[in-house]
Amino acid sequence: MKKLNFGIISYAHPHALRFASVIAGGRRTKLVAISGDGLNSDVARTEAKKYGARFYREYEALLRDENVEAVYIAIETYRHKEVAIRAAEEGKHILLEKPIALNLKDADDVIAAAKKAGVKLMLPFNPRFTEPLIKAKEMIDGGEIGPLEYIQAISENVKPPIFIQGLDMSWFLDAKKSGGGGFMDTAPHGVDSLLWLTGGLPRKVYADIGAKIYGFPVDDIGTAVLEFRKGVLAVLTAGWGNPKGYSYSIEMKYYLVGREGFLDVRTAYPDFTVYQDRAEKIYWDRPDVRGIVESFSKAVLHDEPVPIDGETGKLNLAVILAAYESSRNKKPVKVKL
Amino acid sequence: MELKVGVVGCGNIFNLAHKNALKKIESIKVVACMDIDEERAREGARAFKAKAFTSLDEFLDLDMDVVEILTPTYTHAELAIKTLKAGKHVIVEKPIALTVEEGEKMIKTAEKEGLHLFVGHVRRFDKRWMQMKEVIKKRNILPMHIRKSEVQNLPFPKDYWYWDERKSGGVAVDLGVHVTDFLRWFFESEPLSVYAVGKSIKEEARANGIFDHFLMMITFEGGKTGIAEVSWAYPYPSRYGIFYHHVDIIGKNGRIRYTPLDTPVVGVAKANFEMPRFSPLLSTFPDAFERELRHFFSCIRGKEEAAVTAHDALIALKIAENAKESARRGEVVEI
Missing domain, CATH: 3.40.50.720 (NAD(P)-binding Rossmann-like Domain)
Structure with missing residues (x-):
């Protein structure tokens, strides 16, 4: 091959x-x-x-x-x-x-x-390459929970260590380099899931994003309310809200409410827990990066469209930037697409 | 000395919660039960060997220290004001009233008459939340972000008063005040503004032109964010109960989370659905009602300071009312 x-x-x-x-x-x-x-x-x-x-x-x-x-x-x-x-x-x-x-x-x-x-x-948005989310998407598209009405999602990570596995991550705390803090870091994954699961576009975003927890020079947590054109309402909390002792590192959760049913996607990344001095989640399946690399390679080798193209990446950024704008102005913002 | 207690409204909340709580409290005596439905009044009275009434005026003529008002929301103000004017202390179910304006009148009347007015914000007496609040204080968690959801699949038919906005205030008020009060209680801060979005999901809601799913983003002093989700439309499986609480608290010094999986129900697995066995109400453990009533009675005796006042209840309603306005206008509303 x-x-x-x-x-x-x-x-x-x-x-x-x-x-x-x-x-x-x-x-x-x-x-x-x-x-x-x-x-x-x-x-x-x-x-x-x-x-x-x-x-x-x-x-x-x-x-x-x-x-x-x-x-x-x-x-x-x-x-x-x-x-x-x-x-x-x-x-x-x-x-x-x-x-x-x-x-x-x-x-x-x-x-x-x-x-x-x-x-x-x-663009590599990880959650949609995980089994639980693929299954949820299948069930929604198959009409198993009726029309989608409401989504509550968490897209979070732990308090960022400035050094991890020998890596210097200090640029994450410099908005000129990163574009923003915890929300900019983790919300794109949640937003991608929302766009993908609903198959729609948000018309309005209201958000509260801020440096609320650690006293970093950048925001560490934010919540956005997204009203989609098709009527779906979504609430996404994203950031670095998990304290050091938290058992999850990355945490992606979705409550998906349809008119006739409810999907509880407890985690995009299946895990088990080890209890010692503290509890620690060990992920036993992280197929997301494999999925991203394989689908990208396949698209290149066979000259097919990639699953997440630049326009999708731009749309994602437009939603994130609208959330920041809303939070700055303390007003809901119409998403310009 | 025994406090003489009267009950107005012998329906759901009386039968599911207050009746048993009142029975367990030794220092009081329920002397009368009133309901416009004679059968209900008689049945309620029978439980206490009390007198049954269908007329409010006759009921209020009786010698009573305190009256519990357990009727639909839209009747709270009128009944409470009459009762206060008849010289009795009042304990009224939440929400304090249908509107802030009515609630203010009730508080004024109580002040004028020199009587107590308590509102049954029972979450403040639920051990789960009391313990959680204690942990927050003891461990100095310093909450900055709290998401509290209270969701259920409302089992009542579409002509039931809950589905009539002019009677219940809708889910934004009925469940909303629980959550807005909870946020204020936990943050120990005052709300500044609210942005809210409502949805009509169930057929019952659509038929009545009412929201059955409601989301509030509330900004509190000090940059704190409260997210209140309330719903009558959750198509939940009934495995863990019929009413669900989620709490996610993110603070400067830690995080606390409570999910439906943490609810200590005793589930029943059979081929056919059965209600979980642990608690009859499931939104609240029964001992919370008892603790609440004991506390209010003790306040009436002058032995304790109120843990939650009518003024707290009024602010909880005010946030919900502002949130409804926000949902109507699609804009942020200052509180």
């Missing part, structure tokens, strides 16, 4: 660790190059050695490597635009960490560059 040769640009985002391991061990993929731009350059170098991938100090050199067919970009968000456009210009297919960019104009530029170059552009 033909394999897709991947390069990873930057280990600024900690997801790079998981993507590297999945890409390197993938049926359709090979990890051939890593660049050490942005933070955590040393980790990138160590990882390159570990996977036998070529190491480049800068992404420009990686993009000139003809062996590289596709890139996974995990650089700080404020550099997404610059790097993604260059990757497109060099003819590399792009798997771009979320959010797509800092603003909608930049998102448009990234989308246009990919289109012009004729390369695939995909």
Whole structure:
């Protein structure tokens, strides 16, 4: 089977660790190059050695490597635009960490560059690649709970350690680089689930987002009320609300209320619990990154549409930015799409 | 000395909760039960060897210290004001009244008559929430975000008074005041503004042009966020009960969560559905009503300060009323 040769640009985002391991061990993929731009350059170098991938100090050199067919970009968000456009210009297919960019104009530029170059552009929103959510979507679309009326969702992570597994994540606390704090970090996953499950678009968003818990310079928790065009009402809480002792690290939950039934998606990521000095959830299935990498590779190798394209990534960002605007102005905001 | 107690309204909440609670309290005597339905009045009176009335005026002529008003919401104000004017202390079921305006009149009347007016915000006497509140204080959790849901699948037919907005205030008021009071109690802060969205999901709600699912985002002083979800339309399986509480508290120093799975019901698994056995009401454990009434009686005797006042009840209603206005206008409403 033909394999897709991947390069990873930057280990600024900690997801790079998981993507590297999945890409390197993938049926359709090979990890051939890593660049050490942005933070955590040393980790990138160590990882390159570990996977036998070529190491480049800068992404420009990686993009000139003809062996590289596709890139996974995990650089700080404020550099997404610059790097993604260059990757497109060099003819590399792009798997771009979320959010797509800092603003909608930049998102448009990234989308246009990919289109012009004729390369695939995909955003990795994890939950829709998990079994529980796929099952829920099937049941909703199959009419098993009647018309969807109400969704309450949690898309949360623990208080971010500034260093994790040797990674420096301090840029998450700098809104100029990340676009925002806990809500910007975790809400895109929840928003994607809502857009995907409802198959609709929100017309109005009201949100309260703030630095409420830790005293960080960025927001740590937020809740958004989304009124969809088809009449579905959704409430999403997202952020870093879980204290250190919390048994979950990442936590994705959905209560889906239909007119004739109710789906309780307790978790997108099945786990079991270990009790010692503290309780700890161990995830026994994290098929999401595998699903993302495989569907992206398949789309590239067979020249098919990717499951989550740039427009979907932009729409996602539009909802997130509307939530921030609503929270700033303390008013509901009509989503401009 | 025994307090002489009268009961007005011998329907659901009386039969499911107050009757048994009153029976357990030694220091009082229920002397009269009044209901416009004669059969109900007689049945209620029988439980206490009390007198039965169908006329309010005759009932109020009786020598009583305190009257419990357990009637549909829209009758609270008129009955409470009459009772207070007849010189009796009043304990009225929540919500305090159908409207804030009515509630204010009740409070004024009680002040003028120099009598107590208590509102049965029973959540404040439920051990779960009392213990939770204690943990918050002791461990200095400092809540900044609280989501409280109270949801059920309302089992009553569409001509029942709950489904009439002019009688119950709708789910936003009927269940809403429980949650708005809970948030205020837990935050120990005052509400500033509310944004709310309502939905009509069940056939009963659509037929009556009323919301049966209601969401409130309430901003409290100090940047605290309260999210109140109330519903009569949850198509829940009845495995764990028929009424569900969710609480998720995120604080500066920790998080507390309570889900339906934490509700200690005794479920019954049979081929046919049966109600869970632990609690007859399931929104509240029966001992909470008893604790509430003991407390109010003790306040009337001057032995305790009220844990929840009519003024608290009025603010709970005010938030719900503002929330309904927000849902109508689609805008944030200042409280």
